[in-house]
Amino acid sequence: RKEVEQDPGPFNVPEGATVAFNCTYSNSASQSFFWYRQDCRKEPKLLMSVYSSGNEDGRFTAQLNRASQYISLLIRDSKLSDSATYLCVVNIRDGGSQGNLIFGKGTKLSVKP
Amino acid sequence: GAGVSQSPSNKVTEKGKDVELRCDPISGHTALYWYRQRLGQGLEFLIYFQGNSAPDKSGLPSDRFSAERTGESVSTLTIQRTQQEDSAVYLCASSPGRVQPQHFGDGTRLSIL
Numbered sequence: 001r002k003e004v005e006q007d008p009g010p011f012n013v014p015e016g017a018t019v020a021f022n023c024t025y026s027n028s029a030s031q032s033f034f035w036y037r038q039d040c041r042k043e044p045k046l047l048m049s050v051y052s053s054g055n056e057d058g059r060f061t062a063q064l065n066r067a068s069q070y071i072s073l074l075i076r077d078s079k080l081s082d083s084a085t086y087l088c089v090v091n092i093r094d095g096g097s098q099g100n101l102i103f104g105k106g107t108k109l110s111v112k113p
Numbered sequence: 114g115a116g117v118s119q120s121p122s123n124k125v126t127e128k129g130k131d132v133e134l135r136c137d138p139i140s141g142h143t144a145l146y147w148y149r150q151r152l153g154q155g156l157e158f159l160i161y162f163q164g165n166s167a168p169d170k171s172g173l174p175s176d177r178f179s180a181e182r183t184g185e186s187v188s189t190l191t192i193q194r195t196q197q198e199d200s201a202v203y204l205c206a207s208s209p210g211r212v213q214p215q216h217f218g219d220g221t222r223l224s225i226l
Contacts, residue, residue: 032212043204043217044156087156091212100211101146105155 003027004090006104014112017078021107023088024070032091033064033071037084038106044087047073078111085109115139117218119205125224128197134190134221138207146215147180147190148204156204162188163211192223200225 005024013019025033033050048055050062050071061074071090075082088104118137126132138145147159158172162182173179177195182188192199202222206215 034214043220044206044215045217046214049214089214101158101161101215103148103156103158 004088004102004104006086006088006107008105009108010110011107012110012112013078015078015080017111018074018076019078019109020072020074021086021088021109022070022072023090023104023107024068025088025090025102026069027090027092028066028069030069030090030092033062034089034091035060035062035071035073036087036089036103038087039084044103047086075109078109080111080113083109083111117205117207117216119203119218119221121221122219123222123224125226126195127226128195130195131191131193132195132223134192134203134205134223136188136190136205136207136218138185138188138205139216141185142207142209142216143185144208144210144213144215145182145185145188146206146208147188148206149174149201150204150220151201159190159203195223195225197225199223 003026035047036044037047038044054063059076063072085106085108087106090102092100120135143164145162148156160180161169177193180190202220204220206217208215
């Protein structure tokens with residue numbers, strides 16, 4: 001099983017739709033979780049951290065399921081500007097390589113008018 | 114500005130030449146990462162520096178790649194005897210610590226002719 005797995009997509013949705021992505025991780029010792037957004041030919045930018053109790057930021061909701069080892073990102077009322085690749089990031093506090101930070105390959109979202 | 118700064122933005126060079134890429138992290142960030150991203154691909158971890166600890170070099174693809182960082186300041190990534198497969202965007206990121214989210218620079222787009 002890969003350390004961090006995401007469905008590459010693309011997810012093609014109409015404006016106004018609700019869309020959700022999942023990201024599974026293999027290491028049960030993972031401590032911190034983030035969602036990043038990367039626009040075409042741009043650098044990744046932090047979208048939101050993922051807290052144990054779940055958290056919301058406007059139209060975006062992030063949730064963590066430790067038992068099943070996955071995190072999710074829900075986007076409500078999709079906008080054209082939400083079109084991007086969404087990267088799942090898992091941080092292991094101790095041990096592991098890659099600076100304890102594992103990036104998923106990303107899920108591509110395309111919002112159509 | 115206060116963000117991660119990378120230079121040059123673009124670099125075009127002939128196969129076999131050496132190149133040096135620079136990253137200036139956010140002041141006070143102890144962690145610094147280098148990634149490579151080929152067109153349409155995910156982030157590929159290269160190397161990680163954390164304070165004065167020995168760097169995690171586990172992602173360097175060959176001995177042609179090396180990186181240095183003095184203390185918590187600027188880092189340079191050097192690629193010797195460049196090959197065409199080295200063409201990619203090289204991204205640098207810094208963070209306040211291991212479990213903190215990263216902030217990325219704009220990247221250096223490297224093209225090997």
